[in-house]
Amino acid sequence: MGVSEEAIDEFQELIDQIEExxxxxxERVHQGxxxxxxxxxxxxxxxNVCKAHTMLLExxxxxxxxxxxxxxxKPIVPTELYRDVRDSQLIGMSGYTKEGLPVFAIGVGLSTFDKASVHYYVQSxxxxxxxxxxxxxxxxxxxNGRPITTCVKVLDMTGLKLSALSQIKLVTIISTIDDLNYPEKTNTYYVVNxxxxxxxxxxxxxxxxxERTRLKVHVLSGCGKDELLKIMDYTSLPHFCRRGSSGSSHHAQIVDCFSIDHPFHQQLYNYVKHxxxxxxxAEPAKQGSFHVGFPEPEAERVEIAKxxxxELHKFERYNGLPKPFNDRKSSHETLSDEGP
Known part of the structure; x- marks a missing residue:
């Protein structure tokens, strides 16, 4: 369904009546x-205006x-703990698309979530x-002189294995937070490797x-470089998408966008510390994690997690994985709505 200006007008009238x-x-959410x-x-x-109104109020x-x-x-301190979180919750920003949307990279397969409590990962x-x-x-x-309110995400499945079973609960928590409180912030998901x-x-x-969710994610062949270069410049490609490059300019040192030393994470951490x-x-004292209430996942999310x-238990019983999937040709298909 396309944009309904009448529905937005009706929704705005309702929201104008909410209290402090x-x-x-x-105002923090819409930023103008x-x-x-x-x-x-x-x-x-x-x-549905009524349902959207209820969702926004919640x-x-x-x-x-x-x-x-x-x-x-609320910085995650000490810095060593923040480094541990960054080393085990692989996410970063690698640049922007040609249309100006931020490109977020997520290491789904290699994230271990095993160096801090669930509260620190949720806080991060x-x-x-x-x-x-x-x-x-x-x-x-x-x-850019125009509203840009969404991003794209590139999901790296390198290293995905049966141990992912232990991470489903945490990923479900994070995904549910996104679904209910940051809806429709991701324009497109690209799955690679x-x-x-x-x-x-x-x-x-x-x-x-x-269907709205399925249409968001494209499963790309291999590291997805050729497809992603259609929507972003080489410098904005996540490091895990730069395999097989040729040319002297492409042999420069590749910065791991997951690293705490990447400019994005340095800017974010310095912003929070400031x-x-x-x-x-003067200096952040050691503190407990920022505890956030975990919303109950919606029925669709629960069913997906189960x-x-x-499916992972089936692989566990079969003791091993069949041949890699990423030799297939690119297929433009779709994954989950918001998150991990």
Whole structure:
């Protein structure tokens, strides 16, 4: 369904009536792009104004109850712990598409989530979301002279194996937070370096997804370089997509966009640290993690998690994986809505 200006108008009238502090936290959400953000919640609820209104109110209450507006002044300390989180929760920003959308890279297969408590991983994920929405997107919108409110994500499946079974609960928590509180923030997902185990899981998960969700993700051949270069410059390719390059300029040292030393993570960490220090403290003291309430996953998400878990158990029983999947030709198909 296309954009309905009438639905947005009706939704805006309802939202204009909300009380403080919900109105204040919503300003943090829309960053001046009110109608574009109302449209996100409408899309997530198939343009049903009543359902979108309920969804947005629940999101705003979640933000207030969990003090999400202040999460960008809550650094993960000490730095060694933040480094451990970055080494085990592989996510980064590699650049921008030709249309100006931020390109986020996610190491699905090699993320282990085994060096900190679940609360630190959730805190880190929400901080990246908030930095994207409150700093990066407003900046790139201003630079391009038009609203840019979404990003693209490149999901690297390198190393995906049966041990992923132990990560399903945490990934489900993070995905649910995104589904309910950051809906429609990802324009397209690109899956690269996909092994056979991904193909098998995808076949059983795909029928469970809504068409709107399925159409978002493209499963690319191999590292996906050739396809991704159609929408972004070489310098914006995630490091895991740069295999097989030729030419002297392509032999320069490739920066791992997951690393804490990557400019994106340095800028994010310095931003959070600065906002902590402006509260009057010179150096972040050791603190507990920023605990966030975990929303109950929707029925679709629960069913997907159970299906993936069942499929992985089948592989576990068969003791091994068949031949790699990424030798296949590119197929433009689709994965999950928001997250990991």
């Amino acid at each position: 502090p919900l109105k204040k936290t919503f 792009y009110l109608r574009e953000n109302l449209s996100r919640f409408l899309k997530a609820r198939d343009w 999101c705003l209450r979640w933000r207030v109850d969990n003090e999400i507006d202040s999460i960008l002044s 994920h929400i901080q990246i979301n908030e930095y994207r929405d409150r700093v990066l997107l407003p900046s790139v919108s201003k630079k 996909a092994p056979y185990i991904f193909s098998a899981c995808w076949k059983v998960v795909k029928p469970l997804l809504q 906002h902590y220090e402006t509260k009057g403290q 299906t993936i878990e069942s």
